[in-house]
Amino acid sequence: MGIVEKTFHDSISASEQQKTVSRNVRVLTAAQSLGGASSPIIISLGGLVGQQLATDPAAATLPVSMLNLGLALGTLPAAVIMRRFGRRAGYLLGATTGMTAGLIATLGIIQASFVVFCIGTFMAGLYSAYVQSYRFAATDGLIGAERDRAISRVMIGGLVAAVIGPQLVIWTRDALPGHTFAGSFLSQAALAMLAIPILLALRRPQSVGSGPAKTTDGRPLFQILASPRYLLAVATGVVSYGLMTFIMTAAPLAMVGHGHSVGSAALGIQWHVLAMFGPSFITGRLMARFGKERVAAVGLLLIGASALVALGGMNIAHFWGALILLGLGWNFGFIGATAMVADCHTPSERGKAQGANDFVVFGTVACASFFAGSLLHTSGWTTVNWLVLPTVAFILVPLVWRAARLPKSN
Structure with missing residues (x-):
């Protein structure tokens, strides 16, 4: 009878664990839809508001760069806070x-x-540091293909955010008479406030936990950083996100500069x-079938293809085709890299491993946003795209080498 009772108890625990994990994925997807809308609002309006407020026209895009800087600098403190106090406490602080x-x-x-406006966009970057870690939080309590699919599902919230952000800009830009765009940033504050009750529903999976972790557990950070597998995962994320930001920042300026x-x-x-x-609906299934390294490699190939399309001409079709391929490549490359990082650490190491990954990735993104405009101005759109090809090749070669040595599902 004791064995039967234990088996029954274990079955109930497993069922409750599955419910908790599924609930968390839904919570994080909803929170991603709200928190992820903050960046599109700033990217859409930061330069325009900067033109209105900055005394130096060259500083007009500084608010957007401050967003990326806040994101980069916020990743490590966010990881420390969540490791010490738990994911839910950290995410509530982030939403506040x-x-x-x-x-x-x-x-x-x-x-x-x-100055005050730039402080606001910098703090929005600190918030984004928490939002970006939602994809990792979805993997708590999961293993293998289930973990990959959870990452992909949470990223679907980014698709909703991409619609919410621009629409709020349109609906609220004149909400405060005499202060154009002030209403849009007030709506940004409202979205973060709406995320708070959603994040309160986040629960700690029993097997892994989203609560405080012992600071003495796991390998030291430098030992994790010395792992070739971890370094390849981080480098794949850096190239996927860095090149996407690099090209996306320069593309609108290049289009207008070439008469569009x-x-x-x-x-x-x-x-x-x-x-x-958009592809987030299927990226998890593709990783489960073919392996995350292979999906990430396809993403890098698509980013390289986007540069080749851009180099093919200056017609509107070349710009749009390049941007679409760039978006697809980012999805496969970045989600694949995220899943690769999640395979490289134990539960007790997740805070430092994930935090270090995001610090490197979004530090690169911040540098890319600062660098893209000046390079476009001095060297032109063609040079910007030629730089993409060797950068992709540098990571694609070891990634393909590793993918060739793995089974199709890993």
């Missing part, structure tokens, strides 16, 4: 930071203060964002 960021940015517009309208440039970016998140 996001709400404060929107209010400060709104205040900057109302007071016509460029601002509306055409905006439409190209919209198709690009849809291509970034």
Whole structure:
């Protein structure tokens, strides 16, 4: 009878564990839909508000760069906070930071203060550091293909965010009379506030836990960093996200500079964002069938193909085609890299391993956003795209080498 009772108890525990994990994935997908909308609002409006408030026209894009800088600098502190106090506590702090960021940015517009506005976008970057880790949190309590599919499902929230952000810009830009765009940043604060009750529903899976971890458990960070498998996973994420940001930042300027309208440039970016998140419905299944390394390798090939299309001409079809391929490549490359990182650490090591990964990836993104505009101005769109090809090849070769030595499902 004791054995029967134990078996029954284990069955109930497994069932409850599965319910908790499934619930968390839904919670994180919803939170991603709200938190992920913050960045598109700033990317869409940061430069325009900067033109209104900055005394130096060259500083107009600084608010967007401050967003990326805040994201890069916020990754390690966010990892430490979540490791010490748990994911839910960290995410609630992040959402509160996001709400404060929107209010400060709104205040900057109302007071016509460029400095205050930049502080608001920087704090929005700190919030984004938490949002970016939602994809890792979805893997808590999961193994193998289930973990890969969970990452992909949470990234679907980015597709919703890509629609919510621009629509809020349109609906609320004139909500505060006499202060154009202030309403849009007030709506950014409202989205972060709406995420708080959703994040309160996050629970700690029994087998892994999203609560505090012992600081003495697991390998030291330098030992994790010395692992070739981990380094390849991080490098794949760096190239996928860094090149995407690099090209996406330069593309609208290049399109307008080659005689295309601002509306055409905006439409190209919209198709690009849809291509970034649309495949998330199937990326998890593709990784389960073919392996995450193979999917990531295809992503890098698509990013390389986008550069070749861009080098083919300056017609609108070349720009749009390149941006769509770039979005698809980012999806396969970055989600594949995320799943690769999740395979490289134990549960007790997740905070430092994931935090170090995001610090390197988003630090590169920040540098790319600062560098893309100046390189385009000095060297041109063709040079920007030629630089993509050797960068892709540098990571693609070891990635393909590893993928060839793995079974199709890994």
